[in-house]
Amino acid sequence: MQSPFSETFQNKSKLISRRMFIFSAAKIVIFISIISRLFYLQISENIKYRSLSDKNRFREWKLVPQRGVIEDFFGNKIADNTQTFQLHMIPEDVPNIEELFFRLSRIIEFSDGKRKNLIKRINKRKRWEPIIVSDNLSWEEFSKLNLFLHEMQGVKPVVALARKYSEDGSSSHILGYVSDTSVKDLETNELIREVNVPGLKVGKNGLEKLLNNKIIGTPGIQRFEVNAYGKRIKELELVKGESGENFRTTIDQEIQEYASSLIKGKSGSVCVMDIYTGDIVSIVSSPTFDANKFVHGISQADWEVLIKDKKKPLMNKSIAGLYPPGSTIKPIVALSALENDVVSPKKIIECKGSIELYGQKYHCWKDKGHGFMNLRSAIKQSCDIYFYETARKLGVDRLSITAKKFGLGEKVLDSFDEEKSGVVPNTKWKLKNIGRGWVLGETLITGIGQGYFQSTPLQLCLMTAQLANGGYKIKPRILENSLEIQNVVDAWRKEFALRNSKLENINEESIQNFESSGLQKLFRNQENIKFVLDALYGATNEPMGTSYRSRHIKKQYMYAGKTGTSQIRTITQEERELKLKNKDLPYEKRDHALFTAFAPYKNPRYAISIVIEHGGTGSSGAAPIAKKLIKKILDRHELRKRYQLDLFQEI
Numbered sequence: 001m002q003s004p005f006s007e008t009f010q011n012k013s014k015l016i017s018r019r020m021f022i023f024s025a026a027k028i029v030i031f032i033s034i035i036s037r038l039f040y041l042q043i044s045e046n047i048k049y050r051s052l053s054d055k056n057r058f059r060e061w062k063l064v065p066q067r068g069v070i071e072d073f074f075g076n077k078i079a080d081n082t083q084t085f086q087l088h089m090i091p092e093d094v095p096n097i098e099e100l101f102f103r104l105s106r107i108i109e110f111s112d113g114k115r116k117n118l119i120k121r122i123n124k125r126k127r128w129e130p131i132i133v134s135d136n137l138s139w140e141e142f143s144k145l146n147l148f149l150h151e152m153q154g155v156k157p158v159v160a161l162a163r164k165y166s167e168d169g170s171s172s173h174i175l176g177y178v179s180d181t182s183v184k185d186l187e188t189n190e191l192i193r194e195v196n197v198p199g200l201k202v203g204k205n206g207l208e209k210l211l212n213n214k215i216i217g218t219p220g221i222q223r224f225e226v227n228a229y230g231k232r233i234k235e236l237e238l239v240k241g242e243s244g245e246n247f248r249t250t251i252d253q254e255i256q257e258y259a260s261s262l263i264k265g266k267s268g269s270v271c272v273m274d275i276y277t278g279d280i281v282s283i284v285s286s287p288t289f290d291a292n293k294f295v296h297g298i299s300q301a302d303w304e305v306l307i308k309d310k311k312k313p314l315m316n317k318s319i320a321g322l323y324p325p326g327s328t329i330k331p332i333v334a335l336s337a338l339e340n341d342v343v344s345p346k347k348i349i350e351c352k353g354s355i356e357l358y359g360q361k362y363h364c365w366k367d368k369g370h371g372f373m374n375l376r377s378a379i380k381q382s383c384d385i386y387f388y389e390t391a392r393k394l395g396v397d398r399l400s401i402t403a404k405k406f407g408l409g410e411k412v413l414d415s416f417d418e419e420k421s422g423v424v425p426n427t428k429w430k431l432k433n434i435g436r437g438w439v440l441g442e443t444l445i446t447g448i449g450q451g452y453f454q455s456t457p458l459q460l461c462l463m464t465a466q467l468a469n470g471g472y473k474i475k476p477r478i479l480e481n482s483l484e485i486q487n488v489v490d491a492w493r494k495e496f497a498l499r500n501s502k503l504e505n506i507n508e509e510s511i512q513n514f515e516s517s518g519l520q521k522l523f524r525n526q527e528n529i530k531f532v533l534d535a536l537y538g539a540t541n542e543p544m545g546t547s548y549r550s551r552h553i554k555k556q557y558m559y560a561g562k563t564g565t566s567q568i569r570t571i572t573q574e575e576r577e578l579k580l581k582n583k584d585l586p587y588e589k590r591d592h593a594l595f596t597a598f599a600p601y602k603n604p605r606y607a608i609s610i611v612i613e614h615g616g617t618g619s620s621g622a623a624p625i626a627k628k629l630i631k632k633i634l635d636r637h638e639l640r641k642r643y644q645l646d647l648f649q650e651i
Helices: 004-044 046-057 097-105 112-124 139-147 183-188 190-195 206-210 253-262 300-308 326-339 375-381 384-394 396-405 427-433 440-446 457-468 482-499 508-516 526-541 573-578 623-635 637-642
Strands: 058-063 077-089 131-137 155-165 178-180 201-203 220-226 232-239 268-274 280-286 349-351 354-357 360-363 371-373 560-566 592-599 606-612
Touching: 058 155, 077 139, 097 112, 112 131, 131 139, 131 155, 139 155, 183 190, 201 206, 253 268, 253 280, 253 623, 268 457, 268 623, 326 375, 326 384, 326 396, 326 457, 326 526, 326 560, 326 592, 349 384, 354 384, 354 440, 360 384, 360 440, 371 375, 375 384, 375 526, 384 396, 384 440, 396 427, 396 440, 457 526, 457 592, 457 606, 526 560, 526 592, 560 623, 592 623, 606 623, 623 637
Parallel strands: none
Antiparallel strands: 058 220, 077 131, 077 155, 178 201, 220 232, 268 280, 268 606, 349 371, 354 360, 560 592, 592 606
């Protein structure tokens, strides 16, 4: 019989054995688990952790792409890139943001507002994404940063490129400007989203916006190794980005600057166009602005000055300014009346200074009247009474058809967001937009370019160009295109061969042949065009002509033009009796001064339009500017021809 002691010992031995077995099994399981985990980490997760390790060891900076250059007609850079100094930061690599900002404030301009803005940006972005602390450092600041860089982690001074424009601002409106990408830019433009990097600038208006997708370029990448503290050890790779495409415009920057100087201090526009190619030689809006201020972010103070200026320096008045054309529309009224057989060149009307219609008096600009006028003398002396009567017989609907043919009432550049179409009124337009029927008195004032009539300076320039080229449709263009210009050249060469380079030699047979060349005519009878152009010659070069005082005596500079005065208010009878002049009125109540012209008169090549806001009469406020400008344009014509295919025999 087994003793109690022996039984107890056996039980304990069994318990110990069981426990040892369980312990050993647990050890085996743990060992297998560890081995499995190690296998998983070293084999299965190798790629993942190698990537994380590399992320800690390697950094990359995305480099802002080099924006393409915009040139004038002669290859002069009017939107270029210049060297700038920036400071970039990767928040993840900065041990103490506030301490870093304190150190930076002792080296560079670092206001409290800038500090708060940076913190907001950091909180909105992933911490490993680079942020630009400053994108316009001075050389002194840049040098100091490099000197003390060893004391600061996570920052890097960078040499980059920034947009540079002419400081005179003569081309600011047509070029536009660049600035930081906005949420709207990223939402509406897929390409900008793809190439977006810290510091990327995009066009906000003008050509900079129009050409964004071609001119923006592709970013480069700089890869380098860092130590445990995030400091750069060595550069590993530099992947260069691609520069954006360069573009050449039709603008002559020298004429652009000269035109800008002629209207400096005034509010208005100057446009110059090649009447055969549609090339915009100059397009100036005044007052202008310095586009360079937008590149690195315009200050609040500068922005306030621009938006509060009543002369609207940010508006491109050449394509967005809307003005009653005034008497500059009279050649179109005359042409429409001739084309519709409602008036003959010999038609005589007596101007007594005013006429009365249904109890309403309509005045001529000349109080005592012009006396007996035929159509040519009415154009030459800009007789309102003659054109009241002509418009009454013609009717506003037929007038509007002719005006629209010549480019009024529509966008003529198409692709500029800021361009306005203007208004060519007619009976349907008024009913649709105002909800009332047309009245006869409105036809009369439309006939002298007042009332609802609204046009841009560029439209007036195009209108004049198409009259000057003999009445053929052209398309304004501001970008050079060799294929496009060749097609235009071929068409015009056919026509010039037919009429032997002389406007007077056009006949019906040549017109029919011309139609087959691909150019569209805007007239029915060529004699009507010739008549209007001759009348415009009289307006500038004959006594009693409204721009006679601004004529050129030398034959090579002789031109033909039409003055215009746009009333921006209704003149009261009291004012008429007081015979108040524009200079006696407050600035904002003075008439706009307009002038359209083509030059030289014999075998013309260029058309111009000038609008001076509140400048008084066209004869005194705009025509003298045209005289100076035309000389400059024609002096540079030969130089321009050397850069361009000849369209016709030498003028």
